Amino acid sequence: MPPYPDKIKTTVQGTIEAPEGVLKITKIQCHYDLKIPKGKREAAERVLNVFETKCPVAQTLKGCVEFEHSWTIEEYEE
């Protein structure tokens, strides 16, 4: 599934709070807009479901920041 050109866009929102008087990122919500070839939805969702375990940044912040992942998938004819 080619990620480029114009096949993936990610919108990320970080929530910043000060639970102990110091600013801290407490939550990161990631939404992925994907365009994939028709018939590849199952494979794409399999990848999305393990994305966090393969993401160096998520693995670095794991345990400190809560992550939420969501996605919208649009299929196209090849």
Place this chain on the structure above:
Amino acid sequence: MSDPIALTKITIEQDKPPHRLAYIDGFEEPFHYGVHGGVKEFYGVEPETEYPSTLDHIVASAGG
């Protein structure tokens, strides 16, 4: 639970892999992410242009 102090919103666009552009709300020019050095070697890619990795940005952030 109190309201958050700030919400940071960012849009990431995929350019020719591994180059990505991160647009932070409120700023026109994007930040560039890519690979170089050990990260480049780890992934076994040879980008046309080297950019700092997302891990570089985390480390830079920690430095203030």
